[in-house]
Amino acid sequence: MAQEDVKLLGVVGSPFVCRVQIALKLKGVEYKFVTQDLQNKSEELLKYNPIHKKVPVLVHNERPINESLVIVEYIDEAWKGKSILPADPYQRALARFWAKFIDDKVFGAAWKSVFTVNEEEREKNVKETHEGLQFLEDELKGKFFGGEEYGLVDIAAVNIAFWVPLVQEVAGLQLFTNDKFPKLYKWSQEFLSQPTIKECLPPRDPIFSFFKARYESLLASAK
Amino acid sequence: MENEVVLLDLWASMFGMRVRIALAEKGIKYEYIEQDIWNKSDLLLQMNPVHKKVPVLIHKGKPICESLIAVQYIDEVWNDRSPLLPSDPYQKSQARFWADYVDKKIYDLAKKVWARKGEEQEAGKKEFIEALQLLEAELGDKPFFGGDKLGFVDISLVTFYSWFYAVETIGNFSIESECPKFISWAKRCLQKESVANTLPNSERVYEFLLDAKKRLGIE
Numbered sequence: 422m423a424q425e426d427v428k429l430l431g432v433v434g435s436p437f438v439c440r441v442q443i444a445l446k447l448k449g450v451e452y453k454f455v456t457q458d459l460q461n462k463s464e465e466l467l468k469y470n471p472i473h474k475k476v477p478v479l480v481h482n483e484r485p486i487n488e489s490l491v492i493v494e495y496i497d498e499a500w501k502g503k504s505i506l507p508a509d510p511y512q513r514a515l516a517r518f519w520a521k522f523i524d525d526k527v528f529g530a531a532w533k534s535v536f537t538v539n540e541e542e543r544e545k546n547v548k549e550t551h552e553g554l555q556f557l558e559d560e561l562k563g564k565f566f567g568g569e570e571y572g573l574v575d576i577a578a579v580n581i582a583f584w585v586p587l588v589q590e591v592a593g594l595q596l597f598t599n600d601k602f603p604k605l606y607k608w609s610q611e612f613l614s615q616p617t618i619k620e621c622l623p624p625r626d627p628i629f630s631f632f633k634a635r636y637e638s639l640l641a642s643a644k
Numbered sequence: 645m646e647n648e649v650v651l652l653d654l655w656a657s658m659f660g661m662r663v664r665i666a667l668a669e670k671g672i673k674y675e676y677i678e679q680d681i682w683n684k685s686d687l688l689l690q691m692n693p694v695h696k697k698v699p700v701l702i703h704k705g706k707p708i709c710e711s712l713i714a715v716q717y718i719d720e721v722w723n724d725r726s727p728l729l730p731s732d733p734y735q736k737s738q739a740r741f742w743a744d745y746v747d748k749k750i751y752d753l754a755k756k757v758w759a760r761k762g763e764e765q766e767a768g769k770k771e772f773i774e775a776l777q778l779l780e781a782e783l784g785d786k787p788f789f790g791g792d793k794l795g796f797v798d799i800s801l802v803t804f805y806s807w808f809y810a811v812e813t814i815g816n817f818s819i820e821s822e823c824p825k826f827i828s829w830a831k832r833c834l835q836k837e838s839v840a841n842t843l844p845n846s847e848r849v850y851e852f853l854l855d856a857k858k859r860l861g862i863e
Binding site for chain 1: 703709778
């Protein structure tokens with residue numbers, strides 16, 4: 422078997438990086454995590470992701486793959502083991518739809534709800550977040566979005582499960598609560614406690630402090 | 645059976661065109677149902693309750709929404725002919741990355757040109773051209789993004805070409821003078837029947853856009 426060289430350029434605390442870590446762990450892939458300084462981007466990062474200059478970047482045998490959901494699908498195809506996407510084309514289309522929905526409609530809005538100083542913007546984004554979460558709540562039919570076992574949508578939704586409750590607390594907002602979204606909340610607790618997932622999550626306190634500091638500096642700069 | 649595959653679409657939608665090109669490349673017969681996006685049908689709302697948008701591909705009664713997802717679905721179901729994505733996982737990931745780039749950038753930047761004025765429009769024109777030039781660099785010396793044949797990225801991008809006349813006219817600039825390679829690639833794509841039969845007349849698109857602007861209250 423050829424020597425595999427797998428590197429993940431990332432930062433601890435990024436939900437998008439976390440998705441990739443989960444996928445790699447699921448497949449049992451050994452890799453080197455190369456921590457990036459996003460305030461002072463490395464030559465390596467700029468070389469491997471010249472277009473977006475962001476993390477995560479997966480580098481497999483010196484070939485880069487960018488964008489977390491593109492990377493996760495690549496990992497599913499490049500390595501054997503537990504499947505992340507379903508085999509059936511229609512189920513695959515649905516999985517891709519909901520993963521994209523999370524990125525385009527829910528997580529972005531949730532983030533903007535917190536990290537804004539404009540009250541109108543905040544209100545608009547809170548509304549959009551609630552609408553998005555409601556669609557997810559209604560879509561969840563089994564134990565996981567992937568059915569009996571978690572899959573692409575669950576992995577994409579790690580942003581919702583771990584990061585949304587964390588940043589909403591930073592801003593004192595009620596975005597994702599047990600009252601409003603009981604099925605989704607139950608799913609999040611079940612999902613985050615899965616051994617593979619748990620091992621990929623960053624430590625909560627330092628990440629909370631990091632985002633709280635960012636939130637406070639945002640408020641301060643607006644005054 | 646023709647009504648096994650149905651497409652809810654709008655003739656001017658560059659997203660819908662992607663699905664039509666994919667269906668044509670695979671030689672799939674389907675029923676096309678034109679949608680009035682200003683007065684959405686019950687069928688559209690039922691088939692795409694989340695986004696309420698076109699295109700919606702319906703196969704054996706089940707809807708697939710989002711154009712690039714529909715194109716991948718078509719490629720995976722009708723996998724016995726004219727592959728649209730590469731089979732190699734790395735090449736496939738690169739195709740997905742670039743199609744995602746097109747989705748993230750091209751519509752919004754074009755919109756900045758046709759919906760804004762003054763400084764904002766000027767900035768939009770600059771960013772739009774830069775994005776096209778980035779794509780030109782990615783194309784390199786290849787005839788198509790897919791290599792020798794039309795592929796996923798070509799299909800995701802060439803449909804915007806039908807909107808160029810409208811964007812150029814409203815923005816008062818020439819895309820070809822800044823991105824000649826892009827234009828020659830688009831014309832090469834148009835030599836393919838699937839693309840030529842799908843892309844609508846550019847002047848019709850311009851009229852459509854002027855009407856859309858009025859309806860949306862954009863000057």
